Amino acid sequence: MGLNIAERCSSIYADWNVDIDGTSAASDPWAFGTSSQDPVRKVGFNGDSAATWQEFGFQRLRLCFSRIFAFNNLLLEESMSEPTEKSLKRMQIYTEKYWEKTGTSPHPTREIADTVINGLAQHIDEVGRPLCPCNFYPDKKAELERSREWVCACDEMKIFKYCHCLLFVTPEGMPITEYLPEDHEGRQIYGVVKDPTPDKGRELRRKTEEKIAEWKADRD
Numbered sequence: 152m153g154l155n156i157a158e159r160c161s162s163i164y165a166d167w168n169v170d171i172d173g174t175s176a177a178s179d180p181w182a183f184g185t186s187s188q189d190p191v192r193k194v195g196f197n198g199d200s201a202a203t204w205q206e207f208g209f210q211r212l213r214l215c216f217s218r219i220f221a222f223n224n225l226l227l228e229e230s231m232s233e234p235t236e237k238s239l240k241r242m243q244i245y246t247e248k249y250w251e252k253t254g255t256s257p258h259p260t261r262e263i264a265d266t267v268i269n270g271l272a273q274h275i276d277e278v279g280r281p282l283c284p285c286n287f288y289p290d291k292k293a294e295l296e297r298s299r300e301w302v303c304a305c306d307e308m309k310i311f312k313y314c315h316c317l318l319f320v321t322p323e324g325m326p327i328t329e330y331l332p333e334d335h336e337g338r339q340i341y342g343v344v345k346d347p348t349p350d351k352g353r354e355l356r357r358k359t360e361e362k363i364a365e366w367k368a369d370r371d
């Protein structure tokens with residue numbers, strides 16, 4: 152059961168917070184978010200000395216992200232530990248241009264972008280297309296025959312401007328979630344993250360309703 156009626160440190164939550172950071176305010180370590188969010192442990196990631204509910208979500212996704220990479224890299228280790236220079240260059244150029252085209256930014260932790268670009272380049276070498284490296288595919292070739300859904304830039308990026316790999320993000324390193332449906336995991340993890348450049352990107356936005364209907368049909 153969720154504790155989603157908490158908005159502040161009061162009532163049954165009155166004793167939850169104490170002064171840990173020496174600011175003379177009993178405001179640590181819990182962040183209460185909004186009335187639809189559960190209290191979470193505060194985590195500060197973007198260097199602004201503030202900890203937000205969304206950053207806690209980022210911590211969870213980054214953990215998940217690093218596990219996926221560890222797994223993918225493990226699978227690739229025997230056959231190809233590094234992408235070829237040609238594929239790496241191709242993806243570096245593509246990524247630079249796509250940041251510009253969509254008004255998104257590289258993550259402030261540069262190694263996140265580098266790792267994703269590396270994974271995309273490895274997929275070019277392995278299967279001929281920059282398949283998203285943050286998913287697990289039982290059969291990568293079969294996945295490409297099924298659809299181009301996860302070829303970078305993927306459908307989620309082109310339709311909703313959401314990059315779950317954190318390759319195309321806001322200057323603060325947050326994935327844009329404002330165009331996603333409310334029940335999408337991106338919205339559940341990060342809350343609403345506004346698009347700082349709404350005039351750019353979303354080149355397949357016309358497919359928004361179609362995609363949401365497709366997700367709904369998959370669920371039902």
Ligand code: SF4
Nearest residue numbers: 283303305308314315
């Ligand atoms: S845009 Fe899509 S395919 Fe490309 S890295 Fe991001 S999530 Fe993966």
